[in-house]
């Protein structure tokens with residue numbers, strides 16, 4: 001129903017549609033319940049006292065017997081009618097009488113699940129078992145169990161079941177007269193009805209009863225107001241009866257967990273006995289007669305229906321059915337992460353508690369479904385983001401295609417997927433109050449497991465009054481232009497010196513153990529007596545702990561397992577190779593061009609990303625293969641930095657930034673025993689990843705590590721960037737470029753650190 005209505009609500013004619021829908025439902029029901037025929041055959045005659053007498057078509061009076069208001073079956077007395085209801089119409093009766101109270105705080109509910117949620121959230125799950133009281137929503141009396149509620153209904157509300165031809169008309173605002181009695185089964189009055197529990201209640205406009213969920217109100221309305229005028233006389237919740245006002249349930253809560261003495265006397269079969277004992281002297285006040293529902297079906301329809309239609313229409317967005325365990329499970333087993341679980345549940349059931357994923361994970365584990373998205377450190381492989389920013393768009397599906405071809409640099413022709421990721425100003429409502437605008441959902445165009453967002457802070461001094469579209473047009477070099485995003489470094493296989501090839505370990509499991517792994521032995525044989533970052537001996541341990549955090553001190557190489565090993569990608573000794581898993585954001589700085597910041601907190605020791613680009617060889621004869629197709633000569637003994645510098649100047653002149661990473665500058669020769677003699681540079685000018693946007697800082701929060709994967713030669717090691725401290729969300733990431741300062745102006749440093757050296761290089 002909610003889905004239908006949600007769909008229908010998109011249609012401007014929804015009010016009319018709902019009216020028709022409700023009208024046809026009502027007609028169907030009246031036909032099924034046998035009111036249709038009666039109503040068509042009946043007429044009214046007004047008495048002198050203003051009461052209305054129902055006459056048959058032939059003008060004769062109907063028989064004076066009691067008629068069930070639902071099925072019109074006739075009964076000679078209340079007893080028969082009451083029994084009939086307890087046997088046949090229990091289902092309908094609950095929408096007229098059955099509610100719940102929280103035994104802890106006595107808040108009232110009409111839906112058991114809503115009560116349970118209330119108890120769990122307000123009082124704790126341990127109270128769930130004992131916290132449900134049955135409440136008569138007609139008079140707000142509370143009972144320990146359903147039998148007692150039934151006894152009460154039959155004894156106190158039996159006249160509400162009947163379709164009487166002459167029923168007392170209740171004057172406006174006056175409650176129906178009832179026999180007040182201090183019944184044993186009546187436990188406590190609900191002294192805080194209407195207390196604001198943060199839960200919305202839906203009030204029946206015709207009788208004032210309040211319901212937790214709109215569908216419940218719908219059921220109530222159907223039963224109470226589309227069949228018989230008598231039931232609409234049930235007093236509103238606000239006109240509650242105040243029996244046993246002095247008794248406070250809470251003080252008796254513990255006691256009440258077992259039936260009280262008077263309650264024990266009553267058994268479930270007591271309903272019948274009680275009913276039989278019930279006096280039949282229901283005195284009818286015939287001075288006021290209400291119209292029988294059978295006469296009002298047609299006339300009440302319009303305003304009743306429009307009331308319901310209005311209510312449904314205005315509340316339709318706010319209430320949905322609560323998901324059952326099965327519903328949650330069926331969604332949980334197919335989602336990729338917490339975020340998509342929440343989104344799927346929200347779409348179907350509206351807003352649910354944030355920690356619903358815990359329940360979903362528990363349900364999965366109960367039935368043996370393996371999931372890991374509930375874990376804190378889980379990163380969605382599809383890149384779903386839980387970003388709540390209104391500027392953010394829905395997570396996009398990463399493309400399957402990795403870097404395939406190399407269009408010329410600066411080529412303005414983008415593939416379809418790139419258009420899909422890059423947005424123009426039309427896609428976001430420009431609002432100066434917004435803190436940032438996402439200009440590209442993923443500069444990797446789906447190549448990374450986690451999307452790398454590109455954002456512009458609107459209060460950045462560079463763009464105080466510019467709109468995103470203008471910024472995009474004004475920028476010569478946008479972070480997704482002018483280079484090819486790759487997730488693996490590009491290195492000609494001829495560069496790998498076969499003598500230095502790293503062999504696979506002999507471990508035979510999917511996860512290597514440090515006691516057996518040859519990579520640990522290799523490291524231990526070279527670096528004896530080394531301690532980790534916390535002073536604990538490294539011997540017999542991987543460079544990473546069980547949480548994939550680096551523990552090896554800076555300056556020493558990490559020997560990761562590689563493709564020759566039998567272990568799988570989740571091996572504790574493969575961290576850099578898992579690729580980017582941390583959420584990062586490329587953003588525009590005031591004076592350093594583009595930069596990268598953490599889009600989520602990054603704990604110390606976490607692998608952030610690899611510096612990726614083309615690996616260029618410094619040849620023995622002093623030549624390096626050069627990205628600009630220039631032949632630049634280098635001799636190993638001394639001119640290396642000068643030539644790099646020349647290269648940097650050349651790049652700076654062209655784009656304002658240099659993307660060269662000197663592997664050699666990262667090698668601490670006192671610590672690292674290098675076997676290779678050739679030096680390499682990683683050039684991210686044409687091919688690179690997010691690391692090319694990470695700036696230099698003289699007081700960095702990232703450290704670089706040499707990670708040997710394919711080769712033992714540290715000159716050919718991968719460059720891993722790791723958090724050397726806990727990094728806050730939004731904090732700019734930076735590492736020390738480690739470049740030597742050469743004569744000349746160089747590149748002034750704007751890192752802002754207290755110990756800033758003043759120059760980047």
Ligand SMILES: C[S@@+](CC[C@H](N)C(=O)[O-])C[C@H]1O[C@@H](n2cnc3c(N)ncnc32)[C@H](O)[C@@H]1O
Pocket residue numbers: 591592593594595656657658659660691692693694695696697747748749750751760
């Ligand atoms: C690897 S790129 C970093 C990304 C670069 N900011 C961009 O816009 O593409 C290195 C260049 O960034 C600039 N840069 C990096 N760190 C800097 C700093 N601390 N101060 C000033 N400029 C810096 C320099 O122009 C340098 O050549």
